[in-house]
Amino acid sequence: MEINVLKKVLSANDAVAKRVREIFLEKRVFAVNLMGSPGAGKTAVIEKTIELIGDKLNIGVIEGDIFSTVDAARIAKLNTPVVQINTGPFGGDCHLEAGWIKDAASSLDLEKLDILFIENVGNLVCPAEFDTGANRNVVVLSLPEGDDKPVKYPLMFRVSGAMLVNKLDLAEILQVDMSHLKENARKVNSSLEIFEVSALTGEGFNLWTEWLIGMANKKSVK
Amino acid sequence: MEINVLKKVLSANDAVAKRVREIFLEKRVFAVNLMGSPGAGKTAVIEKTIELIGDKLNIGVIEGDIFSTVDAARIAKLNTPVVQINTGPFGGDCHLEAGWIKDAASSLDLEKLDILFIENVGNLVCPAEFDTGANRNVVVLSLPEGDDKPVKYPLMFRVSGAMLVNKLDLAEILQVDMSHLKENARKVNSSLEIFEVSALTGEGFNLWTEWLIGMANKKSVK
Numbered sequence: 001m002e003i004n005v006l007k008k009v010l011s012a013n014d015a016v017a018k019r020v021r022e023i024f025l026e027k028r029v030f031a032v033n034l035m036g037s038p039g040a041g042k043t044a045v046i047e048k049t050i051e052l053i054g055d056k057l058n059i060g061v062i063e064g065d066i067f068s069t070v071d072a073a074r075i076a077k078l079n080t081p082v083v084q085i086n087t088g089p090f091g092g093d094c095h096l097e098a099g100w101i102k103d104a105a106s107s108l109d110l111e112k113l114d115i116l117f118i119e120n121v122g123n124l125v126c127p128a129e130f131d132t133g134a135n136r137n138v139v140v141l142s143l144p145e146g147d148d149k150p151v152k153y154p155l156m157f158r159v160s161g162a163m164l165v166n167k168l169d170l171a172e173i174l175q176v177d178m179s180h181l182k183e184n185a186r187k188v189n190s191s192l193e194i195f196e197v198s199a200l201t202g203e204g205f206n207l208w209t210e211w212l213i214g215m216a217n218k219k220s221v222k
Numbered sequence: 223m224e225i226n227v228l229k230k231v232l233s234a235n236d237a238v239a240k241r242v243r244e245i246f247l248e249k250r251v252f253a254v255n256l257m258g259s260p261g262a263g264k265t266a267v268i269e270k271t272i273e274l275i276g277d278k279l280n281i282g283v284i285e286g287d288i289f290s291t292v293d294a295a296r297i298a299k300l301n302t303p304v305v306q307i308n309t310g311p312f313g314g315d316c317h318l319e320a321g322w323i324k325d326a327a328s329s330l331d332l333e334k335l336d337i338l339f340i341e342n343v344g345n346l347v348c349p350a351e352f353d354t355g356a357n358r359n360v361v362v363l364s365l366p367e368g369d370d371k372p373v374k375y376p377l378m379f380r381v382s383g384a385m386l387v388n389k390l391d392l393a394e395i396l397q398v399d400m401s402h403l404k405e406n407a408r409k410v411n412s413s414l415e416i417f418e419v420s421a422l423t424g425e426g427f428n429l430w431t432e433w434l435i436g437m438a439n440k441k442s443v444k
Contacts, residue, residue, distance in 0.1 A: 037260045038346045038375060039367025066347065068373050092377060094316065094347035122374070123347055124260045125288065125316035144366040144389065145261025151290050152344070153260060155314060167366065173395060 013130055017098035020105070020133025027110035029060075030216040031118060033096075033134035035156060037149075038122030040142040041166040043071045044199035046117050050078050052202065053209045057114040057216055062104045064096040064121050071119060083107055087121065095126040098133045114216045124149065128156040136215065142167040143174050147181035154188045162193035164208060169198040235352055239320035242327070242355025249332035251282075252438040253340060255318075255356035257378060259371075260344030262364040263388040265293045266421035268339050272300050274424065275431045279336040279438055284326045286318040286343050293341060303330055309343065317348040320355045336438045346371065350378040358437065364389040365396050369403035376410045384415035386430060391420040 024031045034042050043063075050059050061082040063072040072084035083104040087093035101118060108116070118134050120127040128137075139160040141149055144167060150157040157163065163185055171178070178196070185192055193211065197204035246253045256264045265285075272281050283304040285294040294306035305326040309315035323340060332338070340356055342349040350359075361382040363371055366389060372379040379385065385407055393400070400418070407414055415433065419426035 037344070037367075038371055039259060039364075065374050067376055068370070070370050070374060092347070092351075094345070121347065122259070123316070123345060125314070125343065125345055126348065129314075142261075142366060144364060144392070145259075148290070148292050149260055152287050152292060154289055170366070170392070170395070173392070 010129070013097050013099070016102060017131035017133040020098050020102050021135065023102070023105065023110070024116070024133065024135060027113070029110050029113045029116050030136075030212075030218075031116040031134040032212075033118045033120060033127075033132045033137045034140060035120045035124075035127045035137060035160070036122065036140035037124045037142070037145055040122070040140045040145065041199045042119050042122070042140050043074055045140055045164060045166060045197070046119060047074060047078065048199045048202055048205060049117075049209060049212065050075075050080055052205055053213065054078070054080065057213065058112055059115045059117065060108050060110075060113040062101060062108075062116065062118045064100075064119055066092050066094070066121060081108055081113075093126075094121055094123045095130045096120050096132050097130050101132045101134075115212060124153045124156050128153075128159050136161045138162045138164065140164045140166050143170050143176045147177055147184060150181075150184040150188045157185050157188045157192065160189065160192065162195065162211065165194065165196045166199055168196050168203050169200050232351070235319050235321070238324060239353035239355040242320050242324050243357065245324070245327065245332070246338070246355070246357060249335070251332050251335045251338050252358075252434075252440075253338040253356040254434070255340045255342060255349075255354045255359045256362060257342045257346075257349045257359060257382070258344065258362035259346045259364070259367055262344070262362045262367065263421045264341050264344070264362050265296055267362055267386060267388060267419070268341060269296060269300065270421045270424055270427060271339075271431060271434065272297075272302055274427055275435065276300070276302065279435065280334055281337045281339065282330050282332075282335045284323060284330075284338065284340045286322075286341055288314050288316070288343060303335075305329055315348075316343055316345045317352045318342050318354050319352050323354050323356075337434060346375040346378050350375075350381050358383045360384045360386065362386045362388050365392050365398045369399055369406060372403075372407040372410045379407050379410045379414065382411065382414065384417065384433065387416065387418045388421055390418050390425050391422050
């Protein structure tokens, strides 16, 4: 019986997600659903991206957290439009759903945006199960998390179009085997775009921002 | 309606968790439910603990993962009894439930164990919502995750009796504000025991293993 209920919840979410994606298409905004473990550096990636291409493209952010407005406050400091979703009052959900994105997006002036980052709740499992209506899913995996994560949490890497391997500045000290990490990720998703970055130093952000700008310029991304 | 179903699931789990805890008490084994984000170092903490006190106390491990037996293989190498639970075939659940612990524990010789580690699925949200039947919840938070995690994921820190702050070896390079991290954690749970450790170097493990041995020797921990 529980499984039936879950199916209903998921298919209801899918219908809303489809509508949200249509809205982003109409408004010609490229929406990126940024997912990853707590502390992988999702907010730092958004901050650095705004710093590097915020003068070329208009960027907006939807912040998802169970509690607190810590992340939204960081984005607001950069004079970037931001909306915070707190799932705490709704049962402390471990992911964002399309309906909340629809509500949050309606309070942003989408006409004026080129890119909308949706920063999901820090979690390598649940957010992968719910379509937010974004045009692309992107997973941020940080080096300290280890090279086995794609094998242990495959769905996240399967539903993502790109992976940012973050905290590259720690590569030497951590001695992570980058080729093994990439191999593990491509085993799960052979078409995954991979960007090796450090949101601290900005290393590797040129390829990531090029990809983003290319996507935003297409504007017809489904 | 979904909320009613959820309540039923949770209360059914609570009843099983109560029975599991009785079993641990009868068998005089101290069961620790180890939780934390993916890559926080839960398995490494168990490995180092076995290395340091495995000759004094008999330790067993239940490994919880959505997929793979990567972690169980690491524990088995240490000649430690280990059972792997994969939640993948059961819908890819992001947490362990008491019923699975009951099944897994039945395949271990509990009479011979002093300590049973239950390594939960890497996730700072969902596992906190489900009582596994363990005697104590312990959260592993690694320094690279940042000092704001207790504020953003408060339930995890509220249900835990102790917190291991892991990857202390990276403290200097990361410049994390440890006092701010502790302050954030104690805001959520004023009675939280805090151990600062490095599972890589073994730093700080003396206090953690003392605490564990003390708990195991009590044997009547509820």
